[in-house]
Structure formats: C-alpha cells, structure tokens
Amino acid sequence: MMDWDEGTEELRDYRTVSRGSRSDIWFNQNKNRIRNAAMGKGAPRDYELALEWAVRANRVQTINQLNLQTFCDDHLGIDCxxxxxxxxxxxxxxxxxxxxxxxxxxxxxxxxxxxxxxxxxxxxxxxxxxxxxxxxxxxxxxxxxxxxxxxxxxxxxxxxxxxxxxxxxxxxxxxxxxxxxxxxxxxxxxxxxxxxxxxxxxxxxxxxxxxxx
Structure with missing residues (x-):
C-alpha cells in the first residue's frame, strides 16, 4: 500500500474502495486488482472491478450513470x-x-x-x-x-x-x-x-x- 498517513484523504479513499469481507468469494478473487485501482495505479480492468465492487458492496446506493461517475470522481483516480x-x-x-x-x-x-x-x-x-x-x-x-x-x-x-x-x-x-x-x-x-x-x-x-x- 502507498505510504499514506492516518487521516489523509488518500487513505480514506483507499479504504472506501478496497474494504471487503474475507468471506466474500468474489471480493477475494479480485481484491488485488481492486486495491491496484484504489492506489491510483490500476489498469482499466482494475477500475472496472473496483466499480463493480462498489455496487456489490452497496457503496453506490442507486445505480445510474450519475452516481457511478460521482463515486469514480470522489474516490478513484490514476496518478502519474x-x-x-x-x-x-x-x-x-x-x-x-x-x-x-x-x-x-x-x-x-x-x-x-x-x-x-x-x-x-x-x-x-x-x-x-x-x-x-x-x-x-x-x-x-x-x-x-x-x-x-x-x-x-x-x-x-x-x-x-x-x-x-x-x-x-x-x-x-x-x-x-x-x-x-x-x-x-x-x-x-x-x-x-x-x-x-x-x-x-x-x-x-x-x-x-x-x-x-
């Protein structure tokens, strides 16, 4: 994981995107790629999986284009x-x-x-x-x-x-x-x-x- 200090915006976003249950089979199959996206390092497929996990985990309450885009804008990005x-x-x-x-x-x-x-x-x-x-x-x-x-x-x-x-x-x-x-x-x-x-x-x-x- 990136070296983010406790309380930083980056760490909050990382946890929002990548938090998951050890008992969830789908999450555990895809968690490394979800974490890549949460770090701002992922390939396009990693971001797709991170967004799918946000839907599966009910972090996007109403599924529509606006809400999905808002989640991406607020919590996901790719660094240089x-x-x-x-x-x-x-x-x-x-x-x-x-x-x-x-x-x-x-x-x-x-x-x-x-x-x-x-x-x-x-x-x-x-x-x-x-x-x-x-x-x-x-x-x-x-x-x-x-x-x-x-x-x-x-x-x-x-x-x-x-x-x-x-x-x-x-x-x-x-x-x-x-x-x-x-x-x-x-x-x-x-x-x-x-x-x-x-x-x-x-x-x-x-x-x-x-x-x-």
Whole structure:
C-alpha cells in the first residue's frame, strides 16, 4: 500500500474502495486488482472491478450513470506513474504484474542510459521525468508521456504531453496539454542528461528529462 498517513484523504479513499469481507468469494478473487485501482495505479480492468465492487458492496446506493461517475470522481483516480506504467503495458513495453503497477514510481523512470539527449530525436511515446535542478525529483516526482513534438517554436507550444493526477479534486484527472520548450540544457558538468526547461499550464520553469523506454 502507498505510504499514506492516518487521516489523509488518500487513505480514506483507499479504504472506501478496497474494504471487503474475507468471506466474500468474489471480493477475494479480485481484491488485488481492486486495491491496484484504489492506489491510483490500476489498469482499466482494475477500475472496472473496483466499480463493480462498489455496487456489490452497496457503496453506490442507486445505480445510474450519475452516481457511478460521482463515486469514480470522489474516490478513484490514476496518478502519474500509474498512468505511465499502464501506458507502457498497453504498448507491450512492460508486463502487467501487481508489483509493476504498484511499485513503479515516477523517479524510477529516470535512467541516464535511456536519456534522449538530442532534441531533434524526441518522438511520440518518450517519457518526461521531472527534475529538481540537475537531479531527478522525488517525493513526489512526476512523469508524463510525449504525444507529439515539433522541433521549432510554435505559438501555444511545440510539445503535446499527456499526464495524470490522482488528486481527488482534479477535474479532469487526465490532461492533454501543450508545452513550450524555453531552454535546452545539454548533458555534461554535473548534468546527467539533456534537461528541457518548459512552460506548462501557463507557468515557466519546469525542468524535465526525456527518456525512451
């Protein structure tokens, strides 16, 4: 389970989604996948099972589209590394296991030997890993997927990026946004990989490294 403190919103949502009886055969057959979704790490099928369990356990009292969507909005989400890991699974670049989806954090995607160090070669499917200065960001980190890239200055941005947040109050929780690359820092002299300074969501200064998996 994620390292959530007692009383936090994340822990309350996890318990709401994943609480079940040891005597319930259906729950015990599917509890690991339900817990993956409750952690914000699941594959699409995991979220289907978590929602089915909410219905079976009477956590959604009246079954209709609005109430099901409200339960999802209030208690379920996918965080950035959960989204990226499942994206790679869907692309055939990772194998689905409970351990892979639960324990692959954003910072783990930074590997200097997988860095893209030439901006001319950035391509769809590359990953952006957030940096603090010249080091990978941790606690929390962030990771996203490049959807498209144009190696030139374009009004509104030149890189489309897809990213997720597990925040309960985020609407939407999956974003497709245009980034603008404002500065390129080449590797060397303490810089382990090419770092891009980007403007995202209207704010400059985010630092990202580009990884290819």
């Amino acid at each position: 590394s959960g989204f990226v890991t499942n994206y790679l699974i869907a692309c055939g670049k990772r194998n689905y296991t409970d351990n892979a989806v639960r324990n692959t954090g954003a910072a783990s995607y930074f590997q200097a030997n997988r860095a893209v160090n030439d901006p001319n070669t950035i391509q769809q499917g590359d990953l952006l890993v957030w940096m603090d200065g010249n080091s990978v960001r941790r606690s929390p980190g962030h990771v996203a997927v490049v959807d498209s890239y144009v190696n030139q200055s374009v009004a509104g941005g030149n890189m489309r990026v897809v990213e997720a947040t597990g925040s309960r109050h985020a609407r939407p929780k999956l974003l497709s946004s245009m980034y603008a690359i404002e500065r390129i820092i080449d590797p060397g002299r303490g810089v382990p990989a090419m770092i891009l300074e980007v403007r995202r969501h209207g704010t400059s200064g985010s630092r990202v490294a580009v990884m290819r998996v």
